[in-house]
Amino acid sequence: MRPALFISLAFTLSLQALLIVGSSLPGQAQAQNLYRCGSTYQDKPCDGGQGQMIKKNPSPSTSDKPPLDANCVRRGEEAKKMIWYKEGGALQDRMLSEAKTAEQRRIVADVYAMKGNANDVRMKIESDCMAEKEAERKFGPRASEDEASRHQAAERKAVTGENSKDSSKPDPAEAARKxxxxDELRKQINALRNAQKAGGTALDMETQANNKRDTETSLKELGCTK
Incomplete structure (x- = not known):
């Protein structure tokens, strides 16, 4: 009787040890089942379909991160395109004037205010968008002013001299900024010219030509003398 009792006790202790180890392992181990195959225990079914399943662990959630909202994905893609224009030398004022919606103007303002590469800025804008969506779900939508539009209006007011006592008098600070x-636009045009002379692939040459044309247009629109 003692050997049988000893074997039974050994089985019980082995089973408990396996269950403890199986429950303490993270990730993949928690998603496995435990099978008794005769006098042994293993994490896969017994040969020939024999044996008994002792414990079934639920599979852990693959990710607690909620999926991106479709609007946030679209906002991130818009931001990525605007980053390309920014890196190509496009000015913020020009991008704001060409924006057709308040959301696009806001994206322009965010892109020019943030630092980092295109992927970092896009991910930050998507993250901020998701935070806004979550806040709207909790507290409801809130009315917000279009800050980019107000910034654009302030810039126009500074250029045209609205609310000024003497609109004919030039503003030294505005003249210096212009x-x-x-000067920055001229430097960009010279750099693009040099890049075109150095040559490159057909795609590079086309990109440089487009950037040069856009920069020259900005130079003309700003009223710079050649």
Whole structure:
């Protein structure tokens, strides 16, 4: 009787040890089942379909991160395109003037305010969008002013001299800012010219030609003298 009792006790202790180890392992181990095949225990079915399943662990959730909202995905794609324009030398004022919706103007303002590469900025904009969606679900939509539009209006007011006592008198600060923008545009055009002379693939040459044309248009629209 003692050997049988010893064997039974050994089986019981082995089973308990396997259950404890199986429940303490993270990730994949928690998703496995435990089978008794005669006097042994294993994490796969017994040969020939014999044996008994002792424990079934539920599969852990693959990810607790909610899927991206479709609107946030679209906003991220829009941001990525605008980052390309920014890196190509397009000015924020021009991008704001070409934006057709308040959301596009907001994306422009965010892109020019953030630092980092295209992927980092896109992910930050998508993350902020998801945070806004979550806040709307909890507290409801909130009315917000179009900050980019207000910024654009303020820039126009500074250029046209609205609410100024003497609109005919030039603003030295505005003139200096404009001159700095003109100098930057000229540097970009010279750099693109040099890149075109250096040559490259057909795609590179086409991109450089488009960027040069856009920069020259911005130079003209800003009223810079050649």
């Amino acid at each position: 001159q700095k923008q003109c």
